[in-house]
Amino acid sequence: MTKKIAVLAGDGIGPEIVAEAVKVLNAFKQDGLDIELEYGLIGGAAYDETGSPLPEETLQMAKQADAILLGAVGGYKWESLDISVRPEKGLLGIRSQLNLFANLRPALLYPQLADASTLKPEVVSGLDLMIVRELTGGIYFGQPRGIRILENGEKEGYNTLVYRESEINRIGRVAFDIARKRQSRVCSVDKANVLECTELWRETMTALSKDYADVELSHMYVDNAAMQLVRAPKQFDVMVTTNMFGDILSDCASMLTGSIGMLPSASLDENGKGMYEPIHGSAPDIAGQNIANPLATILSAAMMLRYTLDQPAFADRIESAVSKVLDQGLRTADIFSAGMTRVTTAEMGDAVVAAL
Amino acid sequence: MTKKIAVLAGDGIGPEIVAEAVKVLNAFKQDGLDIELEYGLIGGAAYDETGSPLPEETLQMAKQADAILLGAVGGYKWESLDISVRPEKGLLGIRSQLNLFANLRPALLYPQLADASTLKPEVVSGLDLMIVRELTGGIYFGQPRGIRILENGEKEGYNTLVYRESEINRIGRVAFDIARKRQSRVCSVDKANVLECTELWRETMTALSKDYADVELSHMYVDNAAMQLVRAPKQFDVMVTTNMFGDILSDCASMLTGSIGMLPSASLDENGKGMYEPIHGSAPDIAGQNIANPLATILSAAMMLRYTLDQPAFADRIESAVSKVLDQGLRTADIFSAGMTRVTTAEMGDAVVAAL
Numbered sequence: 062m063t064k065k066i067a068v069l070a071g072d073g074i075g076p077e078i079v080a081e082a083v084k085v086l087n088a089f090k091q092d093g094l095d096i097e098l099e100y101g102l103i104g105g106a107a108y109d110e111t112g113s114p115l116p117e118e119t120l121q122m123a124k125q126a127d128a129i130l131l132g133a134v135g136g137y138k139w140e141s142l143d144i145s146v147r148p149e150k151g152l153l154g155i156r157s158q159l160n161l162f163a164n165l166r167p168a169l170l171y172p173q174l175a176d177a178s179t180l181k182p183e184v185v186s187g188l189d190l191m192i193v194r195e196l197t198g199g200i201y202f203g204q205p206r207g208i209r210i211l212e213n214g215e216k217e218g219y220n221t222l223v224y225r226e227s228e229i230n231r232i233g234r235v236a237f238d239i240a241r242k243r244q245s246r247v248c249s250v251d252k253a254n255v256l257e258c259t260e261l262w263r264e265t266m267t268a269l270s271k272d273y274a275d276v277e278l279s280h281m282y283v284d285n286a287a288m289q290l291v292r293a294p295k296q297f298d299v300m301v302t303t304n305m306f307g308d309i310l311s312d313c314a315s316m317l318t319g320s321i322g323m324l325p326s327a328s329l330d331e332n333g334k335g336m337y338e339p340i341h342g343s344a345p346d347i348a349g350q351n352i353a354n355p356l357a358t359i360l361s362a363a364m365m366l367r368y369t370l371d372q373p374a375f376a377d378r379i380e381s382a383v384s385k386v387l388d389q390g391l392r393t394a395d396i397f398s399a400g401m402t403r404v405t406t407a408e409m410g411d412a413v414v415a416a417l
Numbered sequence: 418m419t420k421k422i423a424v425l426a427g428d429g430i431g432p433e434i435v436a437e438a439v440k441v442l443n444a445f446k447q448d449g450l451d452i453e454l455e456y457g458l459i460g461g462a463a464y465d466e467t468g469s470p471l472p473e474e475t476l477q478m479a480k481q482a483d484a485i486l487l488g489a490v491g492g493y494k495w496e497s498l499d500i501s502v503r504p505e506k507g508l509l510g511i512r513s514q515l516n517l518f519a520n521l522r523p524a525l526l527y528p529q530l531a532d533a534s535t536l537k538p539e540v541v542s543g544l545d546l547m548i549v550r551e552l553t554g555g556i557y558f559g560q561p562r563g564i565r566i567l568e569n570g571e572k573e574g575y576n577t578l579v580y581r582e583s584e585i586n587r588i589g590r591v592a593f594d595i596a597r598k599r600q601s602r603v604c605s606v607d608k609a610n611v612l613e614c615t616e617l618w619r620e621t622m623t624a625l626s627k628d629y630a631d632v633e634l635s636h637m638y639v640d641n642a643a644m645q646l647v648r649a650p651k652q653f654d655v656m657v658t659t660n661m662f663g664d665i666l667s668d669c670a671s672m673l674t675g676s677i678g679m680l681p682s683a684s685l686d687e688n689g690k691g692m693y694e695p696i697h698g699s700a701p702d703i704a705g706q707n708i709a710n711p712l713a714t715i716l717s718a719a720m721m722l723r724y725t726l727d728q729p730a731f732a733d734r735i736e737s738a739v740s741k742v743l744d745q746g747l748r749t750a751d752i753f754s755a756g757m758t759r760v761t762t763a764e765m766g767d768a769v770v771a772a773l
């Protein structure tokens with residue numbers, strides 16, 4: 062049966078990088094990949110056109126699709142908008158409306174790009190860690206929230222961090238299941254010494270670990286986790302944490318690799334349906350210049366083939382092709398180094414297609 | 418007039434490292450430093466003795482003192498206690514009861530220890546950034562908080578992130594004032610694209626910056642800040658942020674230097690009264706072995722002399738003495754490297770006293 066993929070390019074470099082991933086997916090059609098792509102507006106682009114960062118039409122398209130390929134949202138242009146209509150709300154809306162609670166963010170060092178890390182080679186060589194971030198709860202979505210005026214006339218802003226056991230169990234299981242296919246170690250990150258909400262997080266993870274006797278569970282406070290990522294990132298296999306902590310730690314972790322332009326991510330619901338997007342942002346400063354690195358988005362398409370479309374062979378072909386173009390010395394500006402061949406966004410996409 | 422200093426050694430390596438800082442302070446008495454030290458219990462040590470991590474007697478002593486010297490609190494031993502009596506509550510209690518809202522956390526690379534960083538030398542050499550963390554508000558102290566049972570029987574944990582304009586202005590002013598004595602650049606870190614509370618933070622900082630036309634204010638989302646700290650930490654001069662974000666970012670920043678055993682911190686109220694403590698924790702795994710690095714605590718005493726006791730000359734002498742012992746090649750285990758002389762906690766303290 063034909064699988065529907067909603068393609069939401071978004072803002073900044075989004076359209077350019079998504080176009081290259083689409084090239085790669087389309088190249089598989091002749092080999093029997095039965096997909097149909099539909100295009101929708103999201104983020105600032107959607108706001109400019111419709112007044113909403115997540116138009117109803119896009120939401121319906123995303124709901125009906127089997128998988129979603131997303132570019133990136135946001136940019137300076139929309140930073141002064143009210144928070145309720147910012148581009149980011151489009152992304153948060155899809156995550157929440159589609160129940161994409163499990164965000165998988167690998168931090169992987171590509172041996173061909175080992176030099177790009179700001180960390181010493183011995184600290185990061187071979188780095189391969191997976192951050193599992195809860196994506197539809199926590200302080201991102203907790204109620205009540207807002208800005209109120211106090212009696213003395215001053216403003217007060219407030220947000221609510223909230224997790225219930227079932228949400229913690231659900232994301233915990235994803236982390237434990239992934240760990241089983243890796244090195245069977247899960248580090249749960251919280252601030253249980255200060256925040257009651259994450260005290261419950263820790264207790265719940267500990268109770269859940271009884272179902273996974275073969276996986277080693279450890280706990281770490283978030284401040285220590287941020288330090289340990291810098292000190293000795295290879296100590297980690299799978300990290301699981303809240304929405305907010307995961308936002309911070311996964312960006313830190315991906316930057317350790319020096320190849321943030323290379324890292325894909327998946328956001329999954331309970332049935333394996335998912336949204337796939339690069340970890341990096343919309344990079345408005347380089348938008349439209351045909352210099353952005355499309356590999357993270359191309360690798361996101363590979364993740365989609367693996368996790369949602371059940372086409373591991375096609376996923377493998379993309380991943381090997383990416384490795385091949387790196388071996389060939391092709392580099393976009395962000396990963397360029399002396400002796401390599403500098404290519405544009407489109408040239409990189411073409412090279413991957415040629416190497417499939 | 419005699420200045421009273423409350424000495425709260427706390428847990429783990431706390432007593433050992435504080436003892437060395439006390440040695441250094443006492444050495445100044447013969448040169449006319451008029452101080453009187455009083456000792457109090459805090460943290461796990463206080464809990465074990467009195468059932469409270471912050472006994473009333475300690476709180477009164479801290480309130481009446483001119484300054485407080487703290488070791489560290491916490492440890493595995495107390496991790497299963499209820500959150501309300503954990504050692505950390507002692508620290509949080511003092512911060513809050515004494516209104517120590519401004520936490521200054523320098524991240525400084527000591528040239529003698531440049532090798533200790535996990536980052537490449539060119540990325541961190543000369544690193545000197547100051548993180549100003551709000552310390553008595555935000556999600557650490559917001560109400561309501563707790564764990565409740567839902568109708569369906571499952572538990573739900575919740576905490577509240579809250580800031581009002583006056584709190585943001587107060588910490589903002591500290592950051593701007595410090596920036597004026599440095600490179601006149603403040604980067605305010607928030608998550609204004611998602612959290613209304615930090616949207617108010619950003620607006621308030623922007624409004625406040627009108628009073629500091631000579632200081633350059635920029636804004637950064639917290640996830641990006643965590644990445645930028647790893648990518649190019651030298652871009653920052655002063656960073657100012659919320660209690661929770663500051664907890665995470667300051668630990669990350671201090672680890673970049675590779676010399677976390679060297680970094681002091683100050684927590685100040687509106688009148689310059691303060692609590693001084695090393696950035697590192699209680700390190701229960703090495704407690705009692707006379708191998709911990711006392712330099713962060715000794716440098717915290719220097720900060721105390723500078724910021725609260727108005728004795729910059731004594732502060733200078735400590736800082737030069739620390740530089741001297743490093744030049745002499747003396748190293749505790751945490752900063753040891755080939756060719757250096759390994760010393761114990763007490764030997765390091767003695768060496769600093771000798772070098773004053």
Ligand SMILES: CC(C)[C@H](C(=O)O)[C@@H](O)C(=O)O
Nearest residue numbers: 135149152153308610611640
């Ligand atoms: C754009 C923003 C809302 C988003 C987030 O905070 O989750 C982004 O930083 C991410 O990590 O996907």
Ligand SMILES: CC(C)[C@H](C(=O)O)[C@@H](O)C(=O)O
Nearest residue numbers: 254255284491505508509664
């Ligand atoms: C011990 C703990 C409560 C404390 C905090 O979270 O503030 C510590 O991590 C710190 O940064 O001083």
